[in-house]
Amino acid sequence: MKKYLLPFLFILAHLTCLAQQKHVFSFSKNDFLLDGKPFQIISGEMHPARIPREYWRDRIRMTKAMGCNTIAAYIFWNYHEAAPGVFDFKTGNHDIAEFIKICKEEGMWVLLRPGPYVCAEWDFGGLPSWLLKIPDIKVRCMDTRYMAAVSHYITALSKEVRPLLCTNGGPIIMSQIENEYGSYANDKTYLEALRKLWLQNGIDVPFYTADGPTPFMLEAGNIDGAAIGLDSGTSDEDFNQATKRNAGVPSFSSETYPGWLTHWNEKWARPDTAGLKKEITYLLDHHKSFNLYVIHGGTNFGFTAGANAFSPTQYQPDLTSYDYDAPINEQGQPTPKYYMLRKLIRKYVKYKIPAVPKAAAAISIPPVTLNALTSIWQQLPAPVVSPQPQPMEYYGQNQGLMLYRTKLIGHKKGTLTITEPHDYAMVFVDGKFVDTIYRDGGKWSIKIPESSSKTPTLDILVEGMGHINFAQYMIDRKGITDRVTLNGMTLMDWQIYPLPMTEAFIKTLNPAKADENSKGMFFKGSFELQKTGDTYFDLSNYSKGIIYVNGHNLGRYWNTGPQQRLYCPASWLNKGANEIIVFDFHQQEAKTISGKTTLE
Incomplete structure (x- = not known):
């Protein structure tokens, strides 16, 4: 028996050794290097939190069958630390280590995009909304309260991903510092502090940043020694901008867009496929590395969708679907765009591309x-009393609904103004519906009719529809964020009913x-x-x-x-x-x- 057992154990040990083989990912002046040899990253991005765990492997296999050799993945801080100090990296879609292990099992490398800020059309760009309970909090900078929370997050996440770095035998070859910071601010001390935190926690793979291909964005968003990601890189001029920023590191198209996002009250985004083919052909012809954002979008389940705003009165909430017109659609099926890209990539790569897996069936x-x-009126909890309205986050609530109630004393009809309604409000007087107020556009006033009641009851039911996830208006609390006036009189003495709708x-x-x-x-x-x-x-x-x-x-x-x-x-x-x-x-x-x- 022993003579058969010993060869088996030798083979098993050899396979285990191969499985844990360590790799070195590094930079030359112009190329990414894997174990010292030039390596072209052909990446497709997907987000574990947006895909049912049961479909992770399927989506990874679909990506490999399109010709990609790498998976890029955002990690959403607020998804893993929904309450301060309470981390979940194990249940359901939260098990990010398992997702990365599946990537390795399927022969895919990984670009880690851990934030702390990620954008991604995700609620608050991945930042936890409990930060907004601090009235004067500043984010994405060296605010000590913010940085203390960031430090705890990086420490917790690092424990999960450190064993999965290529230097430890895993598939993670590179990790991003923040995201598109040059579109937001210019605090290089903050970016360096993030790099230092990752290094202190044993994240020893190379770093990269990702910014638009303009001089001011690259200067503000890139840090010395980090590879330069371009969102997106589509021409010689774009890559020349990266070279001007730092000629000593490689650059790549860190977000090449095969689709685009859609907001409520818009037409579905359907970008031109011919333009995409031209961009990918350029990148392949010039042997440029790139990441398709996204190859598969998935779904903003629950209250995870974010919003855009580019003026103080604009508000553009994202759809629940994150189909994104991506090559792999929301349900995991390959699209004509998928087959176009697969055919194109096959002309350039030397490795074998597997057959396209069969997609899961849909039913009617x-x-x-x-x-x-x-009705919601039969489900009200005990109220919280407050002199004036306060936002949801002050009560530990992320989104959902909040009912604000007061009595009309003095003025009882006229112009009611909510400053500011975040994001959709229904107004009632003595239980009778009056009108809705929607945040977008800044029209936050309605007419309150005369009531026969001596002291009419004013109810304002407010829905939070997603925290802004990009640009300068990200401090975006939900509910009524300041005050309510009737004919200019500030209304006081409120009862507030949290209704999280979880x-x-x-x-x-x-x-x-x-x-x-x-x-x-x-x-x-x-x-x-x-x-x-x-x-x-x-x-x-x-x-x-x-x-x-x-x-x-x-x-x-x-x-x-x-x-x-x-x-x-x-x-x-x-x-x-x-x-x-x-x-x-x-x-x-x-x-x-x-x-x-x-x-x-």
Whole structure:
């Protein structure tokens, strides 16, 4: 027996050694080097938090089958530290180490994009909203309160990823410092402090920065010794700008865009495929490394979608879908763009590209009848008393809803102004709906009609729709952020009702008959499935709200479009009984919901 066992143990030890083989990733003046040899990064980006864990391996394999040799991955700080000091790197989609291990198992290298700020059309650009409980907090700089929180995050994340560096036998070859900092600020001390924190925590792979290919962005955002990422690099001129910034390090297109983001109340972004082909051909012809942002977008489940704003009164919240018109669509299927890129890349690379995996099946679900369950007014918690309104973050709430209530004393009709409503508000007087106020555009005043009540009750129900994730207006608290006036008189003495609308909150709902004309209704329905599969729940019969399936928050819907269908992965459905709960701001009558096989 021993004579057979010994060769087996030798082979096993040899394979283990190979599995843990250490590598050196480094820079020459013009090239990235892997173990001393020039290495062209052909990367596709995806975000573990946006993809059901059950599909991680599938999406990685799809990326490899398009011709990529690397996966780029953002890590969202607020996803892993939802409350101060409480880290989750293990449950569900939070297990970032497992995602990286799967990349290695599938023969892919990894570009780590750990923030602390990442943008990514993700809520607050990945920063935790509990930072906003500090009234005068400054972010992405050397504010000591911010940097203390950053230090804790980097220490915690480093423990997860350090064993997965290529220097320790893992697939991580390079790590990014911050993100597009040259579009935001110019604090080089801050950038160097971040690099020092990573080094102190044993992150010994090379670093890179990523900025737009303009002189001022590169000067403010790049630090000496770090490779230069260009968002994006599409021409000789772009790469010449990188050389002017630092001729001693390589540069690459760190975000080449095969698609683009879409906000609510816009048309779907559908960038020109011919332009993409031209850009990729340029990069391949010139042997430039690049990262496709994104090769697969996934979904902004729950309240993870961010928003843009480029003026004090602008607000552009992102869709729940992060399909991004990417080569691999939201449901994980290859698109014509995918096959175009696969065919193009195959002409240039010497390694073998595997066959395209079979995509997961999608199913349709016949119309499901929903019934009224209760209203938000029957679910109010004990209020918090405050002289004036305060934002959600001051009460430890990220988004969801918050009800602000006061009595009208003195002025009882006229012009009501909310400064500022973040982001969507419904105004009621004595329980009767008056009007809505939406943050975008700065029109924050409505007319309050005369009431027969001696002291009318004013209710303002506010929805947070995603913290701004880019540029100078990122300090973006939710709810009512300053004050409410009626004809210029500041209204005082408020009762505030936190309504987080989380999955845990939804589990506490108690059925209760609502008033006949109530707004803010919950509807509930059930359905049976003989088999499970991915589906898109069609909310076109509803107005604006949130949908929960078997306790999972699929995200927001809004009849302004363009998105009317919300993605639900097969893993969130049951063979047999299933449950849907819908919260709608305006709908008073229950309607049906069906499951479709496509986003549109």
